[in-house]
Amino acid sequence: MNDNEKILGKERRELIIKTLQASKKPISGRELGEMTNVSRQVIVGDITLLKAKNEPIIATSQGYVYMLTQSDHGKIEKTIVCRHTPEQTEEELHIFVDHGLTVKDVKIEHPVYGDLSASIMVSNRHEVKEFIKKVREANASFLLNLSEGGTHLHTVLADTDAQLTNAEDALRKADILVE
Structure with a gap:
């Protein structure tokens, strides 16, 4: 895939989940947008869709966090x-x-x-x-x-x-x- 190619829909949301799960720190909507070649507004919409599917993502002042209970183990x-x-x-x-x-x-x-x-x-x-x-x-x-x-x-x-x-x-x- 070339560096400027947008990652579309379902694939982008799966990448967002995997990225947030792997991160030990919050990730901003801007960073996620740059990673997937879409705007921050598209990421905000993706996060809303993921939350509606009961993905445990929260927005903090530093960015998005995937709240896994195992991270608090x-x-x-x-x-x-x-x-x-x-x-x-x-x-x-x-x-x-x-x-x-x-x-x-x-x-x-x-x-x-x-x-x-x-x-x-x-x-x-x-x-x-x-x-x-x-x-x-x-x-x-x-x-x-x-x-x-x-x-x-x-x-x-x-x-x-x-x-x-x-x-x-x-x-x-x-x-x-x-x-």
């Missing part, structure tokens, strides 16, 4: 309840990642819409910095702004119970942990 998953101001979001995320945790998502209970969640998928300070930068550049609100008193939940992954305990101790010390 051996990890401890826990939901942690937090409350803080929007200005403390970066501090909160740093506490998590500095203790070796991955922050998968954030969830709130909205008074009208009920449960709302958003993927975060940050594991280190660089990813936190990029996440915060994207929120600021988009002039977007953190989900905690939509919740009662800023209370929200994070699903986190850890390798050990000690990592969870140490992160919770640090969140407690920062007056962020809700118990």
Whole structure:
């Protein structure tokens, strides 16, 4: 196949799945589009079709991720309840990642819409910095702004119970942990 040849429909979507499954990091729609010689908008449509077929693909601030349970194999998953101001979001995320945790998502209970969640998928300070930068550049609100008193939940992954305990101790010390 020549380098400028578009990869069509079903074949392109199969390639997207295989690429996302093999990747250890999120891949942007632009990157997937360049790889298949189509626009980012075509990729967004492909992702929508794949999600409709129950492919576990999520969009993060860094790009698309294929959420295989086997990638979390051996990890401890826990939901942690937090409350803080929007200005403390970066501090909160740093506490998590500095203790070796991955922050998968954030969830709130909205008074009208009920449960709302958003993927975060940050594991280190660089990813936190990029996440915060994207929120600021988009002039977007953190989900905690939509919740009662800023209370929200994070699903986190850890390798050990000690990592969870140490992160919770640090969140407690920062007056962020809700118990």
